[in-house]
Amino acid sequence: MYFYMPRSTCGTSVATENASACHASATVAGRVASGEQLCICYSDAALFQPREVRRALLHERWGFWCRCSRCEGTLPTREKQRWALLEEAAAAADGAKPRPSVVDPSIVTLQLQAAKALDSWLPWLAEGARFKEDAAYFRGSQDMSQE
Numbered sequence: 001m002y003f004y005m006p007r008s009t010c011g012t013s014v015a016t017e018n019a020s021a022c023h024a025s026a027t028v029a030g031r032v033a034s035g036e037q038l039c040i041c042y043s044d045a046a047l048f049q050p051r052e053v054r055r056a057l058l059h060e061r062w063g064f065w066c067r068c069s070r071c072e073g074t075l076p077t078r079e080k081q082r083w084a085l086l087e088e089a090a091a092a093a094d095g096a097k098p099r100p101s102v103v104d105p106s107i108v109t110l111q112l113q114a115a116k117a118l119d120s121w122l123p124w125l126a127e128g129a130r131f132k133e134d135a136a137y138f139r140g141s142q143d144m145s146q147e
């Protein structure tokens, strides 16, 4: 298998570990068809941001305009809907911090939906933990055993 700098995408088919300037190990996450390009996400901070913010962050940090299928809007409808849910949940949580004295329960529901979607769809994404953590944060509890 030949492996060189994977293509950027605002999603990911490869989970990188122990990356440094000259060495990285990676695990292919999920099914990859023969000949399919392997992709990594270049910016965890950008992953759940809306398209324009994501592309601006990538351009600022890496000097390119991302042309992945998510940025180009060519994802299958189901995947578009999933990313829309994740972007909505991230924006709702970010917009409600610090936690108000009265929390809109829909924020917690949205975080739990996002966490569930990621668990079934992209379970290797460590960034997915943010939705569980935010659900607990807005519930005012770190106890996730009540699910």
Ligand SMILES: [Zn+2]
Residues within 6 Å of the ligand: 008, 009, 010, 066, 067, 068, 069, 070, 071, 072
């Ligand atoms: Zn992209």
